[in-house]
Amino acid sequence: MFSVVKDLVRYNREFALGAILILLVVAMSLASFFSPYPSGVQYVVPFDTPPSWSYPFGTNSRGQDVFWQLTFAIRNSLLFGLTVAVLSRLVALFVGLTSGYVGGTVDRVLMSINDTFVVFPPFPILVLVYFIFKDHMSWPLLAVAMASLGWPYDARLIRSVAMSLRSREFTTQSLFSGMSTRQILVEEHLPYVLPIVFATTMNNINWSIGLEVTLSVIGFTNIDTPTIGTMIYWANQHTALVAGVWWWIAFPVGLVIMTFIGLYLLSVSMNEYIDPRSRLSRMGGAA
């Protein structure tokens, strides 16, 4: 594991850059544990002061320190993205592995469902969910709703790997030695697809944080929890740009773009690492 990371850092500039960006973002979210103010309190610092030594990212019109507010926001956004990613990975793994290994009718039925979910536009459906739940809208509920829409693309990817694993000798051998389908999938095939699952996890976190920001900025989530999206929501509510309080908008947007690009670079470099051909050509090119 450690040597893999060392290799990646040495031979893959994308991985190194992505890792630095994500480490910064994670450090920012961990800083929330050292915040002098509890999450979400208002009117504790002077209003609308521009970035300075005492307030590195300035303060906002709700009397909050933008820097510490941002640490809570990015922590909640990352946790949310991770929850959606883990939940939807479970579905994608189940559908992909089963479909690829069992094949036949099961495969056809699962893939029809899969192709059905692929074309659903998530935004109108999530807005519908918010419209029905309104004030009962909670973060776990939103995470479940998003996870149930975010699995099909990756399930197809996992299926294609599972199909090739099925014709390998070790699968036949485990079948002959009396392993059940569940055992073969979990003990034999799962380890092979895990690298791809990691790469798609990064993409899925990006996707869910992006949707979270969108829904929050319009006010369609629980806006009392600080996230990147709700932070921009409150800034817009106080017309921060018109009032000239640009730091209230610029820092969350900048940080979230850092997160997106960092996660994307990690996923791209992992994908490349998984594919031995492109890895070899890169190492050959570097030498």
Add this chain to the structure above:
Amino acid sequence: MAGYAIYVLRRIGQFFLVVFVGVNIAFFVTHATPIDPITAAIAAATRFSQSDPQAVQMTRDALRELYGLQGSLWQQYVAFWTRVAVADFGPSLSAFPTPVSTLIWRALPWTFGLLSVATLIAWVLGNLLGGLAGYYRRNLPLKAFGVIASGLQPIPNYVMAFVVLVLFGYVWPILPITGSSQINLPGGWTFAYFKSVFEHALLPVLSLVLVGTGSWFIGMRALVSNIVTEDYVTFAELGGVDRRRILISYVMRNALLPQVTGLALSLGLIFNGAVITEVVFGYPGLGNLLIRAVYAGDYSLVIGIASMSIIAVAFAALVIDLILPLLDPRVGAA
């Protein structure tokens, strides 16, 4: 020919499955919840006033009828399907008595226009430059474009639209940032109107293209750099075929097929992005209509837009998939 017929039938079957599951999701999200939309609507309407209990009861009955919520769950289910089948979701509450379908039909052309123009530009640009970048590996401007495109690509549409809005509306205000045309300009076949529509569409299209181009570029570059190593390409090069001809009709022609399939597959996400961009730029399409319907508590309009957008996207994907065999003779034959 029989192969094509089977392919078409299977795709149409898939289309109906999408519509079936989508409408069921819309139904169960709205009905299998403990929250009663009518109670919520009445609570919102009577929040700041005293109301006669009898009047409240009458409102309740009227709304129940308007929303198609009378009878057992099964009756409501059948009623819901009838509404979807004839595309009639009753009158809108926020724009009473205009029917929901009229509002949707009015908004649909804007969404369709924005989406198709932006997708076409992004798809053509991404595939063209991606193909060139895959073929001419050492070209520096193309390499630089690849870095920029893949840097912009992971940014979600909302954030990109927002950044574009701030840049061109606040930092350097040269383009209109909201609406579809100048407010007091009468619509019609005049030059001034078209110019205004064009100007208003620039920023939404720009932000969609900025996000959209990257993934097509990356996909096409990877496909082309794989195809270039195939024997038939080497053979054509040795045979002295014009390099431009190799690139266009030997390499890119083959690489385009998965990109067309990819377009059909990602249509849901593209639609999603267009709808979100509309919200940012106040563009009068489905996305904006949906948000205003939610703010106004317009139950039938929200359900109408959600169901109709699922059907519209599924239909567009079906059309692309039916065109595919014209480009790829193998699809029908298999």
